Amino acid sequence: MDSMISTTGGHTSSTEGKTITCKAAVAWEAGKQLTLEDIEVAPPKAHEVRIEIYYTGVCHTDAYTLSGKDPEGAFPIVLGHEGAGIVESVGEGVTSVKPGDYVVALYTPECKECKFCKSGKTNLCGKIRATQGRGVMPDGTSRFKCRGKDLLHFMGTSTFSQYTVVADISVVAITKDAPMDRTCLLGCGITTGYGAAVETAKVEEGSTVAVFGAGCVGLSVVQGAVQRKAGKIIVVDLNPSKKEWAEKFGATDFVNPGELKNQSIVEKLIEMTDGGCDYTFDCTGNVGVMRAALEACHKGWGQSIVIGVAAAGQEISTRPFQLVTGRVWKGCAFGGIKGRTQLPDLVDDYMKGKLKVDEFITHRKHLQDINQAFDVMKQGDCIRCVVTMRDA
Ligand SMILES: NC(=O)C1=CN([C@@H]2O[C@H](COP(=O)(O)OP(=O)(O)OC[C@H]3O[C@@H](n4cnc5c(N)ncnc54)[C@H](OP(=O)(O)O)[C@@H]3O)[C@@H](O)[C@H]2O)C=CC1
Numbered sequence: 001m002d003s004m005i006s007t008t009g010g011h012t013s014s015t016e017g018k019t020i021t022c023k024a025a026v027a028w029e030a031g032k033q034l035t036l037e038d039i040e041v042a043p044p045k046a047h048e049v050r051i052e053i054y055y056t057g058v059c060h061t062d063a064y065t066l067s068g069k070d071p072e073g074a075f076p077i078v079l080g081h082e083g084a085g086i087v088e089s090v091g092e093g094v095t096s097v098k099p100g101d102y103v104v105a106l107y108t109p110e111c112k113e114c115k116f117c118k119s120g121k122t123n124l125c126g127k128i129r130a131t132q133g134r135g136v137m138p139d140g141t142s143r144f145k146c147r148g149k150d151l152l153h154f155m156g157t158s159t160f161s162q163y164t165v166v167a168d169i170s171v172v173a174i175t176k177d178a179p180m181d182r183t184c185l186l187g188c189g190i191t192t193g194y195g196a197a198v199e200t201a202k203v204e205e206g207s208t209v210a211v212f213g214a215g216c217v218g219l220s221v222v223q224g225a226v227q228r229k230a231g232k233i234i235v236v237d238l239n240p241s242k243k244e245w246a247e248k249f250g251a252t253d254f255v256n257p258g259e260l261k262n263q264s265i266v267e268k269l270i271e272m273t274d275g276g277c278d279y280t281f282d283c284t285g286n287v288g289v290m291r292a293a294l295e296a297c298h299k300g301w302g303q304s305i306v307i308g309v310a311a312a313g314q315e316i317s318t319r320p321f322q323l324v325t326g327r328v329w330k331g332c333a334f335g336g337i338k339g340r341t342q343l344p345d346l347v348d349d350y351m352k353g354k355l356k357v358d359e360f361i362t363h364r365k366h367l368q369d370i371n372q373a374f375d376v377m378k379q380g381d382c383i384r385c386v387v388t389m390r391d392a
């Protein structure tokens with residue numbers, strides 16, 4: 001049996017091979033607040049990595065699973081999937097990272113060997129998706145224990161713990177020069193929106209783009225569309241305070257559908273773009289918005305990218321004629337970005353000032369106040385809240 005030690009932080013080899021007791025925010029039940037607990041984190045097994053998490057973002061997908069609307073959501077669980085930290089120890093056979101490496105956890109893993117990874121058509125990796133969806137490590141067991149019970153893992157990352165264990169294909173090393181309190185956001189929101197524009201849609205110079213929802217994901221789509229030199233970037237949001245945010249990230253226009261008189265948002269966008277947009281993006285998770293985004297696309301070639309996550313039981317619909325007449329409906333996870341291959345370059349872009357990251361951080365909290373991070377996320381003035389996992 002592993003010996004038990006306590007730690008207050010700092011990665012040292014003294015913890016290698018031992019169970020670590022640390023603080024984590026545990027979701028015991030759907031719809032309830034997280035509870036700060038002492039949990040036991042077992043050492044990494046073969047092809048696993050134990051990471052000391054320094055910072056984590058809180059994403060709407062964490063709130064979605066906590067709400068009980070996620071068909072894959074099960075409890076008790078350690079949520080969180082937007083984390084950066086330092087490798088504490090690695091299991092047998094791990095060659096891609098080593099103790100001391102600065103890393104970002106990847107909820108979209110990249111094994112580079114499976115049918116998906118080798119297809120050249122997607123960033124989805126099939127290697128551990130089944131166990132990840134069941135909240136366990138690839139061998140079918142958990143590395144987390146609390147009050148004598150196993151806790152489930154989340155999205156293969158579980159970053160709401162001071163230490164977590166992930167598969168070696170679910171982590172990427174990045175430059176040590178990059179501040180982890182910002183790079184954590186490249187673990188989901190920013191990469192998702194930016195990648196959706198530059199990698200999935202491959203927005204072209206001069207094209208017309210509409211982005212529904214100006215949260216972290218939508219503003220990141222705007223950033224990607226600016227990078228691809230789109231001609232018109234229209235942000236659509238019901239919250240009037242998002243106009244300023246949209247402009248800050250380079251949007252050319254802002255439309256509040258709630259302020260339209262005798263005109264639907266689809267009609268408005270078609271009018272503004274001489275027949276429809278070349279690219280639209282749903283960054284709300286609202287299936288009605290997804291339909292509007294598709295129908296606001298230009299006949300013959302317009303593409304609509306679904307990014308938002310809709311609750312269990314929700315379905316999208318449109319007249320098939322919309323597709324018969326050449327509009328394309330597609331979607332992506334993590335923006336279509338392959339984490340191990342492409343994330344280090346995104347971090348470098350950030351370090352060179354070519355990718356905005358700091359600008360998304362509106363709030364900061366400490367682990368013991370993580371429930372406040374969920375509260376502020378629901379307020380219109382929060383783009384991203386970063387949680388510090390270690391005591392000051
Ligand atoms: N596919 C993927 O890989 C990923 C998907 N996601 C999903 O993407 C979505 C967006 O995430 P995030 O940016 O963090 O979320 P936010 O809630 O921060 O942003 C969504 C924005 O959409 C606005 N909005 C809500 N309803 C409408 C509407 N009917 N019309 C126009 N705007 C609307 C919201 O306004 P208000 O502030 O007033 O509510 C808010 O400004 C979520 O569903 C999330 O789960 C996130 C990461 C990765």
Ligand SMILES: N[C@@H](CCC(=O)N[C@@H](CSC=O)C(=O)NCC(=O)O)C(=O)O
Nearest residue numbers: 059061070071072073108188309333334
């Ligand atoms: N479990 C959910 C699926 C939610 C979902 O679509 N997740 C996205 C990432 S959202 C990040 O914030 C994703 O990666 N999807 C691909 C995947 O393989 O899960 C449900 O069943 O609704």
Ligand SMILES: [Zn+2]
Nearest residue numbers: 059061188189
């Ligand atoms: Zn997310």
Ligand SMILES: [Zn+2]
Nearest residue numbers: 111114117125
């Ligand atoms: Zn793979």
